[in-house]
Amino acid sequence: MWSNSRRGRNACARMRGDMSDSVDFRWAPSPADWRASLRAMVPMFRWAPWFALAFAAISLVQLFVLGGPVFVGIFGLVCALVIGLMEPVAVWWRFSSDEMISRTVVGSADAQSFRMAVGAAVREEIVWQELPGWTETRQGFVLETLDEGAASLSVPHRAFASDEDLTSFRSLLENNIGPAK
Incomplete structure (x- = not known):
């Protein structure tokens, strides 16, 4: 399902039995996300x-x-x-x-990686080491990437189903990337 994994989403987590460490998110992008x-x-x-x-x-x-x-x-x-x-x-x-920009984004994150998908067209799995830093804005999280073509990835706060998921995602960022900039 994901570009870098043949077993599918959360396969490693299922094998280790730590599904509780995985955080799922989903949102419909808006121009405010891009601006932030x-x-x-x-x-x-x-x-x-x-x-x-x-x-x-x-x-x-x-x-x-x-x-x-x-x-x-x-x-x-x-x-x-x-x-x-x-x-x-x-x-x-x-x-x-750009029609692709406004499509619903789904994803998940666990101790190993951060995964996002936009429809069937774009699926990406990024290990935490490929994300050099992150910032939290009023609207959400902005993750820096090492890619030259894309400067950042955004995950708005509204993407999470609960405050616990939002807190868990923030903890994953702190534990795997470091403190916010």
């Missing part, structure tokens, strides 16, 4: 809203306090608006234009 992941991993996305706000404030000062040329203040406000909207619009556009 980008903000956690890419400083430009994290600081863009603050930069836009500062740029807008400076432009308003230029317009109303300093009494400078009106076109300079208006140009600054337009630039601030573009900077502030660029990231959410880009994420929405990418999310709505």
